Amino acid sequence: MSVFVGPRASRGTTGSLGGKIVHAFLLVFLLLIGLSIVMIVLVAPGTTAPCSSGQPCGAPPSAPAVIRETAWRSSQYGFSLDYPGSVGTVSQQAPGRLVLATKLDGHSATVAIQGLPPGTAPSQAIAEQVRGLKGLSQLARDGNPAHQLLGAGVGYVSGAGRAYVADLTSPQGSQPASVVSEAASNGHVTVTATVVGASSESGPRSGLYALADLIINSVQWPR
Amino acid sequence: MRRRAISQARHASLGRSLRWRYVAVVGVLAVAVAVSCARQLAPAARGRSGAPTPVGSTNPRTTIEFSLVLRLPGQARLTRFLDNVEDPASPAYHHFIDAAAFGAQFGLTRPALNRATARLARDAVQVTGSYPQRTALEVRATAGTIDRLFGLRLNNYRGAGGRRFHAPIGKAIVPRDLRSAVVAVAGLNNTPIESDAAKAIEGMGPASAKMAYDINPLAARRITGQGEKIALVEFGAYQQSDLDGFDQQFGLPSVTPRDMAVDGGTSDARASAVAEADLDLEVAHEIAPAAQLLDYNAPDATASGADAFGAVVDQIAADGQASIASVSWGTCEAATPAADIRRDEQAIEAAAARGITILAASGDAGAYTCQQDNGSDHRLSVSWPSSSPFVLSVGGTALSTTTTGVYRGETAWQDTLEQSGGGGGLSLDFARPSWQAGPGVANQFSDGRRQVPDVAANADPWSGWDAYTAGALTVAGGTSAAAPFWAASTALIAQYARQHGVRRLGFVDPMLYSIAATPQRAPAFHDLTKGTNRYYPATTGWDFATGLGSPDVYDLAQDVVAYMKR
Numbered sequence: 001m002s003v004f005v006g007p008r009a010s011r012g013t014t015g016s017l018g019g020k021i022v023h024a025f026l027l028v029f030l031l032l033i034g035l036s037i038v039m040i041v042l043v044a045p046g047t048t049a050p051c052s053s054g055q056p057c058g059a060p061p062s063a064p065a066v067i068r069e070t071a072w073r074s075s076q077y078g079f080s081l082d083y084p085g086s087v088g089t090v091s092q093q094a095p096g097r098l099v100l101a102t103k104l105d106g107h108s109a110t111v112a113i114q115g116l117p118p119g120t121a122p123s124q125a126i127a128e129q130v131r132g133l134k135g136l137s138q139l140a141r142d143g144n145p146a147h148q149l150l151g152a153g154v155g156y157v158s159g160a161g162r163a164y165v166a167d168l169t170s171p172q173g174s175q176p177a178s179v180v181s182e183a184a185s186n187g188h189v190t191v192t193a194t195v196v197g198a199s200s201e202s203g204p205r206s207g208l209y210a211l212a213d214l215i216i217n218s219v220q221w222p223r
Numbered sequence: 224m225r226r227r228a229i230s231q232a233r234h235a236s237l238g239r240s241l242r243w244r245y246v247a248v249v250g251v252l253a254v255a256v257a258v259s260c261a262r263q264l265a266p267a268a269r270g271r272s273g274a275p276t277p278v279g280s281t282n283p284r285t286t287i288e289f290s291l292v293l294r295l296p297g298q299a300r301l302t303r304f305l306d307n308v309e310d311p312a313s314p315a316y317h318h319f320i321d322a323a324a325f326g327a328q329f330g331l332t333r334p335a336l337n338r339a340t341a342r343l344a345r346d347a348v349q350v351t352g353s354y355p356q357r358t359a360l361e362v363r364a365t366a367g368t369i370d371r372l373f374g375l376r377l378n379n380y381r382g383a384g385g386r387r388f389h390a391p392i393g394k395a396i397v398p399r400d401l402r403s404a405v406v407a408v409a410g411l412n413n414t415p416i417e418s419d420a421a422k423a424i425e426g427m428g429p430a431s432a433k434m435a436y437d438i439n440p441l442a443a444r445r446i447t448g449q450g451e452k453i454a455l456v457e458f459g460a461y462q463q464s465d466l467d468g469f470d471q472q473f474g475l476p477s478v479t480p481r482d483m484a485v486d487g488g489t490s491d492a493r494a495s496a497v498a499e500a501d502l503d504l505e506v507a508h509e510i511a512p513a514a515q516l517l518d519y520n521a522p523d524a525t526a527s528g529a530d531a532f533g534a535v536v537d538q539i540a541a542d543g544q545a546s547i548a549s550v551s552w553g554t555c556e557a558a559t560p561a562a563d564i565r566r567d568e569q570a571i572e573a574a575a576a577r578g579i580t581i582l583a584a585s586g587d588a589g590a591y592t593c594q595q596d597n598g599s600d601h602r603l604s605v606s607w608p609s610s611s612p613f614v615l616s617v618g619g620t621a622l623s624t625t626t627t628g629v630y631r632g633e634t635a636w637q638d639t640l641e642q643s644g645g646g647g648g649l650s651l652d653f654a655r656p657s658w659q660a661g662p663g664v665a666n667q668f669s670d671g672r673r674q675v676p677d678v679a680a681n682a683d684p685w686s687g688w689d690a691y692t693a694g695a696l697t698v699a700g701g702t703s704a705a706a707p708f709w710a711a712s713t714a715l716i717a718q719y720a721r722q723h724g725v726r727r728l729g730f731v732d733p734m735l736y737s738i739a740a741t742p743q744r745a746p747a748f749h750d751l752t753k754g755t756n757r758y759y760p761a762t763t764g765w766d767f768a769t770g771l772g773s774p775d776v777y778d779l780a781q782d783v784v785a786y787m788k789r
Contacts, residue, residue, distance in 0.1 A: 084685075146598025150591060151639050151757030158755075161639065180640055195640065204598070209640035214685045217621070217637065217754070 069218070072098050077115030077189040078222030079155070083215045102211050109197030109208045111215055116190040122160035122183035129192040130164060130181055136196070137174065139166040147204075152182045154191045155219030159184025168198055178202050180209075186221045193219075281377035281389045283367030288351065288486075290530045291343075291360045292407040292566040293336075297329035304328075305575055305613070309658070309733045311789070317729055319578035322356040322541040330357025331404055339404035346372050352486070354537040358569040359409070361486070361534060372398060373408055388413045395562065407562030410530030426689035426698035427681065429473045429509035431628040432708070436680070438510065440777040441715050448514030450721070451714035454545035455480070455503045455516060455707065456535050458523040458552065459496025460489050462692070469505045469691035478508045480518035485538045486531070489520040494693060496523070501692040502699045503551050503707045510711030517545050530563050532608060536570035540577050546717060546727055548574070549710035550583040550614075551703035553606035555593035557651055564652055567608055575613040578729040582710045583609040584702035585618040585676040589637065589644025589757030590767070603648050603758060605675050610650035612659075615713075615732055616675035617706040618770050619645030619682025620751060635754035635761040635768035636683045643684075644756040645702060647676050647767040658733035661740030661771075663764020677732055679751070679769040680705035712776045719780040725787045738782045739771045745778035 069082035076095035083100055088111070092099035096115040102108060112133075116125050130139065142163035152161025161182040168177035176199040183192040193216040195202065195209065202208045281287075295301060304320075307313040320328065331339070336357065340350050343360075347368050352361030366377045366389070375393035382388060390412035397405050433439050441447075463479065470477050482488065489496075504516055519539055521531045532550070539548050556564070574581055586606035588595040593604040609616040619636035636645040650673035655664075659674060681688070684700030688708075691697070717728050728734070738747055751761045751769040759767030 144598075145601070148601070149639055150594075150601060150642070151589065151637065151644070151755055153639070153755075156634065156637070156754045182639065204640065204642040206641075210638055210643065210684060213638035213640050213643075216639075217634070 074098070074115050077191075079115060079189055079191055080220045081113060081155075081215060082218040083111075084211070087211060088215070100215065102208060102215075104207050104211055107197070107201035107206065107208055109195055109202045109212065111212050112192075112194045112196075113215070113219070114192045114194070116192065118185065118188050118190065120185065120190040122185055122190060122192075123162075125183040125185075125190045125192045126160060126162050126181045126194075129183070129194050130162075130179060133166075133179065133194070133196065135169055136166040136177060136179070137169055139164055139179070141165075142178070147178075147180075149180060149182065152184075154182055154184040154193055154216055155221055156217060157184040157186055157221065165199070168196070175200070180212075182216060188222055191219055191221075275380040275382040275388075278379045278381050278387070281366040281379050283365060283370070285366045285389075286363055287366050287369055287377065287389070287411070288361065288363050289369070289411050290409040290533060290566050291362055291405045292409055292562060292569065293331055293339075293357055293359055294404055294406045295329050295358070295569060296331065301329040301572060301576070305572060306657070308576065308578075309730055311787075317578065317726055319727070319729060320576050321543055322354065322573060322577065325540075325573045325576050326355050326357035335404055339401060342401060348372065352534070354541050354570075354573075356537065356540055356570075356573040358537055358573055359533060359566050360405075369411065375411075377411065407565050409533065409560070409562040409566035426687050427622070427624075428689045429475065431624060432509065432681075432688070434628040435622060435624050435630045436708075436712070436773065437630075437775040437777045438712070438715065441719060441780060444719075446715050446719050446722070446780075448511030448711065448714045449718060451511065451514040451547070451718055452545040453507050453511065453514050453516055453707075453710050453714050454483070454519050454539050454548035455500075455507060455710075456532070456539075456548060456550045456552070457500045457503065457518055457520040458489055458531060459491045459493070459498075459500040460520065461500035461504050461518065462497055464694065465497070465501045465691045466504060466508070468694065468696075469501075469689075470508070472691060472696055473509065473689070475509060475512050478504070478512070478516060480504055480516040483517045483519045483538070483542070485519060485521040485535050487522060489522050491523055498690070498692040498699070499551060499703060502688070502690045502704055503549060505690055506688055506704050507549065507707040507711040507714075510708055511714040514711065514714045519548070530566050533563070533566040533570045536567065536574055536581065540570060540574040540579060543577055543579075546579055547710050547713050548579060548581045549707045550581065550608060551701075551706050553583060553586060553592075553609050555596060555600075555604055556607035556610050557593055557602060557604045558596075559607045561652075564607060568611055568613075571608065571611050571613045575730045578727050580615060580713060580728060580731045581608075581611075581613070582615045582617055582706050582713070583611070584646070584706040585609045585616045586646025587619065587643050587682070587701045587703070588646065589642075589755075590646075590648050590759055591642075591757060592646050592648075594642060598642070605648045605650055606646045607652075609646060610653060610673055610675050612653050612656040612673050613730060613732075615709065615735070616646075616677045616770070617702055617709045618647050618676030618679035618756070618768065619700075619702045619705055620679045620769055620773055621683035621754070622681035622686040622773075630749075632753075633681070633749055633751050633769075633773055635679075635751060635756050635766075637754045637757055637768075638683070639757060642757075645676065645679060645682055645705075645768060647756045647759055647770070649674060649767075656732075658736050661736050661765060663762060663766055664736075666762070666766070668759060668767060674765075674767060676702075676767075676770040677735065678709060678748075678771050678774065680708045680773045709774070712774060712779075715776060716780040716783050720784050720787060723784045723788070725784055728783070728787075734783065734786055735771060738779070738786055739765070743778070743782050743785075745775070745781045747775055747779035747782045748772035749775065 070085040073080035149161030164179040373395035395408035653673040687700030
């Protein structure tokens with residue numbers, strides 16, 4: 001109702017040029033509002049007419065891609081992987097290494113994929129990879145059996161996996177962190193995948209770990 | 224007999240100190256994953272969300288509902304009947320019997336049943352429900368009566384979220400003068416169902432699903448489930464507005480499931496419970512949009528102590544309306560009391576005798592089903608009722624398609640960090656049925672026990688299913704989605720078979736294994752050979768991670784017709 005307060009008050013000036021301009025402007029303005037309302041009603045998904053039983057109620061959307069992925073390949077070791085670009089961005093990369101910043105539902109974690117020369121045992125690769133992590137203090141093996149990695153591997157090749165606890169240090173202070181690392185070798189290259197996140201945000205059933213699993217499973221080994 | 228021996232040996236060693244129940248659920252923005260609740264608690268029980276706290280003995284005047292598992296005097300004849308009814312070479316092939324005939328042929332006699340009921344009444348145990356198949360009695364008594372009659376003590380607990388429940392300390396002992404009629408006491412606990420959830424981003428809509436699994440050729444022949452009825456077993460209340468939203472989103476005909484309330488039905492409107500029911504119904508509807516959906520809903524254990532699953536299956540068998548039933552929940556088999564398994568299995572066998580195919584999700588924790596409830600439980604374990612030899616166990620895969628939805632490949636669902644994957648492994652309770660044979664079935668892990676899953680379908684949340692719940696489109700995964708997918712696909716195949724003059728499909732497992740073991744003009748399964756379920760690898764032929772594989776539904780329909788017409 002308050003929309004009409006202005007125009008009603010301006011009726012006293014209908015004889016003037018300014019009044020005609022105001023009137024014309026208001027007319028166009030109201031017309032545009034009316035058109036907008038019609039458009040909103042037509043396209044709003046919640047206002048679609050209910051479907052009747054046995055009858056299709058609208059054109060089905062086209063089939064979407066199940067997963068939209070971005071590919072990355074290690075020029076040094078020849079392995080490659082995919083990650084969903086919508087939730088993972090490259091924060092560092094080198095010929096043998098990719099570090100992704102992943103974010104899901106406001107929570108974040110870092111996923112680092114590292115190639116190592118053939119002959120590096122998976123458990124040794126994990127130890128090296130974890131030792132080289134920056135921004136962590138108080139790093140120690142996670143003794144909680146519930147956090148043990150069962151069925152660890154990379155790119156569907158069985159390997160080794162370890163879980164750690166640490167403090168994630170930043171200029172804002174430190175907070176408890178979870179670190180999990182998996183590694184596997186196909187005889188030509190060893191690949192490690194390490195995930196670091198705040199304990200409050202990552203862990204099994206967090207979604208972030210599922211995202212990391214997706215990336216780790218996607219590793220394609222060089223032949 | 225072998226089956227029973229294995230069961231007894233296992234349960235004797237287990238001591239039945241624990242029972243963990245999980246129900247596959249889907250969070251508001253999430254994937255279906257199994258959910259847990261302790262059933263018979265012990266101090267060692269440590270769930271992911273913390274151990275339930277004992278809060279004292281159950282008030283002796285509290286009324287408790289539970290089940291009495293009835294003796295089946297004709298068990299040996301029943302076993303032979305079930306073997307023959309699915310054997311194409313037998314004169315009894317597909318001569319299914321209804322629930323009343325099942326009761327008359329294999330159950331207690333009427334006088335024996337009446338004597339048992341009278342005996343229970345003298346002890347103030349009221350019979351609240353029975354079934355024509357005479358597999359169980361639903362009963363009600365005070366906690367004090369139960370403690371005294373069955374020689375145990377009911378105790379109260381406070382679980383995660385402060386929810387209270389009761390569970391027995393000690394094993395129920397059936398009084399001597401009832402043993403000719405009652406073999407076990409089931410459902411003496413009512414642990415609340417807890418939810419768990421993970422996140423996903425992009426889902427698979429009906430068009431993608433139908434393209435990936437080759438359903439479109441059936442749709443082009445107007446095979447969309449007409450005349451088929453699918454029972455969905457639910458312990459949460461679906462939202463009609465969500466189903467409407469899903470249908471509108473994807474241009475599907477609207478659906479209103481028929482309410483088939485059991486034991487008063489469910490009113491559980493927690494987001495996780497609703498999401499599970501929504502997902503089941505939506506997946507079934509998108510695959511077989513013209514099939515009638517029967518929502519067999521029962522209170523979860525919070526509202527009723529009775530063994531809810533057995534009661535629902537008994538009701539499905541007694542009604543005889545649905546030819547297919549889908550179950551998206553289960554328990555860690557290794558921790559499920561023998562009484563509950565026996566109660567459920569008798570109901571399942573009555574359903575199989577009636578020609579009803581029951582499909583069950585194999586669980587979402589890979590080879591470690593019990594870890595779903597207790598992160599430290601690293602036993603190789605499977606899910607109940609998925610491990611029943613009269614259930615089609617449905618495992619999980621990770622599906623990949625092209626941008627236009629064309630099937631590109633599939634792997635076993637394996638999420639090491641997330642502790643998720645398609646359930647699969649060896650049953651502790653049941654021997655491997657004779658029909659479970661074919662390439663890959665007997666492998667390095669086999670030991671003569673029932674092997675699951677039988678089949679598989681997309682379940683990885685990252686390649687998950689579009690679902691509409693809590694008023695919004697989201698993505699869901701888990702074998703909770705794979706089971707109704709297979710149920711609806713089976714409905715399509717049943718309609719296709721009917722159009723080709725073929726009778727009711729009945730319990731489909733023997734037929735599927737036979738089809739998979741025989742070279743087909745139209746290969747019915749995608750044999751998945753990549754990945755693991757966190758322990759068992761996917762291999763050529765049958766495997767513990769993906770069973771026979773995922774379906775090419777149109778090819779399978781043709782193969783089923785050829786099989787049944789031979």
